Amino acid sequence: MSMMAxxxxxxxxxxxxxxxxxxxxxIFVVFPVVFSLVMAFTNWDLxxxxxxxxxxxxxxxxxxxADLLADGGFRRYLGNTLYLMIVIPFSIAGSLIAxxxxxxDTRGTxxxxxxxxxxxxxVISTVGLVVMGLGGSAMAILLCGVAAAILLGGVFGGVTVxxxxxxxxxxxxxxxxxxLWRRMYNPETGPINSAVRPVVGTLEAIIATxxxxxxxxxxxxxxxxxxxxxxxxxxRLRRLWDDGxxxxxxxxxxxxxxxxxxxxxxxxxxxxxxxxxxxxxxxVAVLSQLGIAVVRRRMFTCPAGEGSGSALMIGVLLMTGLxxxxxxxxxxxxxxxxxxxxxxxxLDTPSWIYDYHWxxxxxxxxxxxxxxxxxxxxxxxxxxxxxxxxxxxxxxIDGAKPLQRFWNVTWPQxxxxxxxxxxxxxxxxxxxxFEMARTMTEGGPAGSTTTLAYFIYIEGFETxxxxxxxxxxxxxxxxxxxxxMFNWKFGNQYVNE
Amino acid sequence: xxxxxxxLAALLLMASAVIYASYPDLxxxxxxxxxxxxxxxxxxxxxxxxxxxxxEQGHVTExxxxxxxxxxxxxxxxxxxxxxxxxxxxxxxxxDTGSMDLSYLSQIGILQDVTEVGEEMGFSRGETYEAAxxxxxxGDRQYGFPCNVTATLxxxxxxxxxxxxxxxxxxxxxxxxxxxxxxxxxAAANEPGERQMVFFAADLPLNVMFRSLGLSTFNETMxxxxxxxxxxxxxxxxxxxxxxxxxxxxxxxxREGFDTAGGYGGATLQLFNRGNYGMFPMGRxxxxxxRRFGDxxxxxxxxxxxxxxxxxxxxxxxxxxxGGAHPELAYLFMAYLASKPYNDLVVADADxxxxxxxxxxxxxxxxxxxxxxxxxxxxxxxxxxxxIAIGGAYSPFVLPSVxxxxxxxxEEAVMNRRLTAEEGGQALAATIxxxxxxxxxxxxxxxxxxEQLLQQQAQIDALRAAGEPVPVELIENPFYRKYYExxxxxxxxxx
Numbered sequence: 001m002s003m004m005a006x007x008x009x010x011x012x013x014x015x016x017x018x019x020x021x022x023x024x025x026x027i028f029v030v031f032p033v034v035f036s037l038v039m040a041f042t043n044w045d046l047x048x049x050x051x052x053x054x055x056x057x058x059x060x061x062x063x064x065x066a067d068l069l070a071d072g073g074f075r076r077y078l079g080n081t082l083y084l085m086i087v088i089p090f091s092i093a094g095s096l097i098a099x100x101x102x103x104x105d106t107r108g109t110x111x112x113x114x115x116x117x118x119x120x121x122x123v124i125s126t127v128g129l130v131v132m133g134l135g136g137s138a139m140a141i142l143l144c145g146v147a148a149a150i151l152l153g154g155v156f157g158g159v160t161v162x163x164x165x166x167x168x169x170x171x172x173x174x175x176x177x178x179x180l181w182r183r184m185y186n187p188e189t190g191p192i193n194s195a196v197r198p199v200v201g202t203l204e205a206i207i208a209t210x211x212x213x214x215x216x217x218x219x220x221x222x223x224x225x226x227x228x229x230x231x232x233x234x235x236r237l238r239r240l241w242d243d244g245x246x247x248x249x250x251x252x253x254x255x256x257x258x259x260x261x262x263x264x265x266x267x268x269x270x271x272x273x274x275x276x277x278x279x280x281x282x283x284v285a286v287l288s289q290l291g292i293a294v295v296r297r298r299m300f301t302c303p304a305g306e307g308s309g310s311a312l313m314i315g316v317l318l319m320t321g322l323x324x325x326x327x328x329x330x331x332x333x334x335x336x337x338x339x340x341x342x343x344x345x346x347l348d349t350p351s352w353i354y355d356y357h358w359x360x361x362x363x364x365x366x367x368x369x370x371x372x373x374x375x376x377x378x379x380x381x382x383x384x385x386x387x388x389x390x391x392x393x394x395x396x397i398d399g400a401k402p403l404q405r406f407w408n409v410t411w412p413q414x415x416x417x418x419x420x421x422x423x424x425x426x427x428x429x430x431x432x433x434f435e436m437a438r439t440m441t442e443g444g445p446a447g448s449t450t451t452l453a454y455f456i457y458i459e460g461f462e463t464x465x466x467x468x469x470x471x472x473x474x475x476x477x478x479x480x481x482x483x484x485m486f487n488w489k490f491g492n493q494y495v496n497e
Numbered sequence: 498x499x500x501x502x503x504x505l506a507a508l509l510l511m512a513s514a515v516i517y518a519s520y521p522d523l524x525x526x527x528x529x530x531x532x533x534x535x536x537x538x539x540x541x542x543x544x545x546x547x548x549x550x551x552x553e554q555g556h557v558t559e560x561x562x563x564x565x566x567x568x569x570x571x572x573x574x575x576x577x578x579x580x581x582x583x584x585x586x587x588x589x590x591x592x593d594t595g596s597m598d599l600s601y602l603s604q605i606g607i608l609q610d611v612t613e614v615g616e617e618m619g620f621s622r623g624e625t626y627e628a629a630x631x632x633x634x635x636g637d638r639q640y641g642f643p644c645n646v647t648a649t650l651x652x653x654x655x656x657x658x659x660x661x662x663x664x665x666x667x668x669x670x671x672x673x674x675x676x677x678x679x680x681x682x683x684a685a686a687n688e689p690g691e692r693q694m695v696f697f698a699a700d701l702p703l704n705v706m707f708r709s710l711g712l713s714t715f716n717e718t719m720x721x722x723x724x725x726x727x728x729x730x731x732x733x734x735x736x737x738x739x740x741x742x743x744x745x746x747x748x749x750x751x752r753e754g755f756d757t758a759g760g761y762g763g764a765t766l767q768l769f770n771r772g773n774y775g776m777f778p779m780g781r782x783x784x785x786x787x788r789r790f791g792d793x794x795x796x797x798x799x800x801x802x803x804x805x806x807x808x809x810x811x812x813x814x815x816x817x818x819x820g821g822a823h824p825e826l827a828y829l830f831m832a833y834l835a836s837k838p839y840n841d842l843v844v845a846d847a848d849x850x851x852x853x854x855x856x857x858x859x860x861x862x863x864x865x866x867x868x869x870x871x872x873x874x875x876x877x878x879x880x881x882x883x884x885i886a887i888g889g890a891y892s893p894f895v896l897p898s899v900x901x902x903x904x905x906x907x908e909e910a911v912m913n914r915r916l917t918a919e920e921g922g923q924a925l926a927a928t929i930x931x932x933x934x935x936x937x938x939x940x941x942x943x944x945x946x947x948e949q950l951l952q953q954q955a956q957i958d959a960l961r962a963a964g965e966p967v968p969v970e971l972i973e974n975p976f977y978r979k980y981y982e983x984x985x986x987x988x989x990x991x992x
Contacts, residue, residue, distance in 0.1 A: 043939065045940075050605060050606065052606040356915060357913075445913055446915060461577040462899075
């Protein structure tokens with residue numbers, strides 16, 4: 001093209017090059033989106049409206065949306081979707097840990113020596129298991145062998161080997177890995193239960209010999225830790241409030257998720273009988289911090305909404321930890337009834353995706369596995385290289401320990417990346433779960449793994465209610481939009497703080 | 498850069514040319530019709546036989562070649578693909594459908610009504626089993642013809658029973674007998690305190706159980722789901738007891754746990770062969786795999802009953818796409834399905850029952866020369882089709898796939914102790930009935946039919962309350978037609 005070409009000609013030349021892409025977006029993105037929005041307000045049902053039927057479409061206003069809100073199934077599947085999203089904070093943490101580990105070089109004389117020792121221990125253990133007949137299953141041997149191979153691979157191949165291994169789930173076809181996981185979850189012949197079964201058997205034998213009072217002591221300790229965790233969280237918020245870093249409204253926002261585990265425990269069937277204890281815990285935790293706040297008076301003031309991002313982040317992180325702790329505590333509390341009672345069923349390996357209660361956690365494990373080594377890890381790896389070394393040097397001069405270096409330098413520097421990952425993971429979590437549910441569980445058992453995306457598929461392609469399916473899609477969009485806006489508002493604040 | 502683009506474009510064009518050249522010839526001297534079916538090696542032979550049959554029947558061109566070419570399309574047999582392609586005008590000319598799918602696809606309007614043409618060309622409902630009529634029809638209209646038909650019976654591994662010194666089950670037995678024999682069987686076959694590896698049966702269909710108590714999923718006119726009936730809870734609770742307490746049947750987890758193999762029935766047939774299952778429920782098509790295990794010593798018995806012996810029947814039916822370019826040629830294929838050459842193939846392959854019951858009376862069916870160990874195993878299936886097999890109850894007011902999904906979810910919820918059997922039945926009926934109400938409310942055409950059937954139901958209820966016989970024409974549900982007949986509740990003369 002001549003440099004002297006007229007602006008008109010240059011415009012049309014550019015348009016010619018851009019046209020395929022623009023047309024593609026218009027035809028395959030813009031048009032379907034607009035069309036689905038129109039569909040959501042119609043009574044489009046394939047049984048009545050298609051090229052072989054004469055009945056015309058009618059606009060039904062918001063009826064499809066109202067039907068969905070009144071539909072117990074829709075609410076339930078929304079709940080399933082949100083439940084599965086609990087894995088997101090864990091996957092983000094996992095990606096971060098993986099990125100930090102993978103940002104370090106595994107080669108070097110001393111490290112090589114250490115890796116070789118670790119690898120040798122695994123190999124010797126494996127040989128020992130075989131020779132002494134303690135293997136219990138070939139899976140234990142296999143796992144040890146694989147671990148040794150990976151460790152030794154790192155010694156010779158350096159961190160590239162690990163990075164490749166961690167990223168492997170991301171570039172492996174989803175359906176293929178789901179079928180593989182389905183096999184792995186097989187309760188009788190799957191490798192997971194083959195490996196877990198001897199452990200469970202040993203654990204059962206140990207628990208059977210432990211005095212009941214000791215188990216209940218651990219249970220009580222667990223409950224105490226839930227209480228201590230709640231108090232610690234509120235205490236930390238109060239300190240931030242006291243220092244003028246967090247406003248009053250932000251403290252309330254951060255406190256709510258923190259108190260949620262104790263509130264849930266008051267109504268949960270396994271802890272309901274101790275509702276009074278949890279009510280007392282909440283009262284003591286809240287009143288003690290309120291009392292201290294009133295007595296000591298605030299040292300520095302700030303606007304009510306200041307620091308909302310930080311408060312919310314602390315609240316959500318602590319909530320995740322407290323829920324996990326509560327769950328483990330309940331498991332411990334039920335051990336005597338499961339093992340020691342005369343008619344106790346004993347401990348058994350989980351039935352994973354075939355059991356109503358285990359199906360969702362099973363899928364969450366797969367999600368976690370896939371998410372740790374995903375693009376999130378790459379983003380963190382890239383972000384870690386951008387953290388200025390001077391900050392670490394300054395922290396070293398100040399005598400910061402490794403954990404303090406992480407908390408005060410690395411974590412704040414990674415905040416924009418974390419925010420981006422959190423937003424994208426949340427969107428992905430709300431939209432996801434279809435392939436996994438369809439391949440591994442078909443939404444079962446008893447609908448326990450049917451997600452919103454799967455529900456939309458069923459409504460659209462199994463029952464032919466295209467109007468309702470479109471409405472469900474748009475409700476999902478509104479949810480994603482609301483969560484993104486929430487993240488945007490408070491996440492941005494956190495990043496900027 | 499422009500040279501790079503040019504090279505890439507040339508390479509792509511060359512690749513396209515190579516692919517086109519190596520692709521099977523899309524052009525044909527005669528019209529081509531596509532058969533959307535499953536990926537089964539037997540289909541190739543069935544297509545070849547169809548072409549030969551055309552010649553024999555004189556459906557030929559001037560050159561004496563078949564006047565139509567049938568090609569297989571095994572990549573689009575998924576239900577969603579059939580729906581989307583069907584409503585878009587590009588589906589295959591002939592589509593295989595399961596019983597539930599046929600009901601839905603006909604409601605969408607993409608299946609050709611073949612009632613009249615079936616009469617003319619010899620593939621009407623009268624050419625197949627009476628019990629299979631509901632599987633190829635919606636109301637009084639026919640939409641397909643079976644490629645094969647199956648009746649579910651219990652396969653018995655006689656060697657396993659002999660190994661544990663247990664008597665072979667009788668041909669017809671009750672639920673109580675099943676339970677009693679099952680308990681004795683698992684007690685003899687498993688060591689106390691050790692992991693149970695041997696079960697009396699792999700499974701027992703729940704619908705056969707509650708139907709044997711005189712209950713169907715829907716009422717006589719299919720206007721209401723009736724699974725909130727105590728008989729449903731009784732059947733479900735009993736099955737739960739068999740799984741959890743008596744350990745006669747494996748749980749879903751155990752069954753899935755064993756099932757690592759693919760194919761029809763997963764690993765069930767291998768486990769049956771190895772003696773882990775004494776029995777398993779399946780149609781005659783189980784022989785396709787069982788023959789691979791050699792000459793097994795087997796028997797076939799009816800599922801146990803609670804007063805009304807019955808079993809399920811289903812059909813893989815060929816249907817004609819309403820938007821196809823050559824429906825008249827597709828009808829020829831339907832006629833072929835009723836013919837001797839095709840039925841002989843099904844008989845020889847043991848691919849369930851041949852669609853035309855006349856071919857179950859042959860020596861080739863009853864006593865296949867290559868399989869003397871199977872003599873006596875084939876007739877029970879054809880007998881079951883005549884005597885105890887009943888098709889599914891498919892209400893026009895709610896999609897069968899929805900009913901199936903809800904029923905499956907509910908059964909899983911009960912087995913996972915989320916609900917009691919009574920609660921499960923009530924919740925299930927409430928869900929399905931609310932779907933019926935919603936569909937009827939939103940669709941004026943359905944409403945009209947619904948109102949009419951409600952009146953019909955009121956008539957039936959009044960006659961039953963008065964202890965008077967009921968005209969069969971009033972009954973839409975195939976189960977109740979058979980059940981009323983069995984109970985002697987049908988009026989002797991019909992209009």
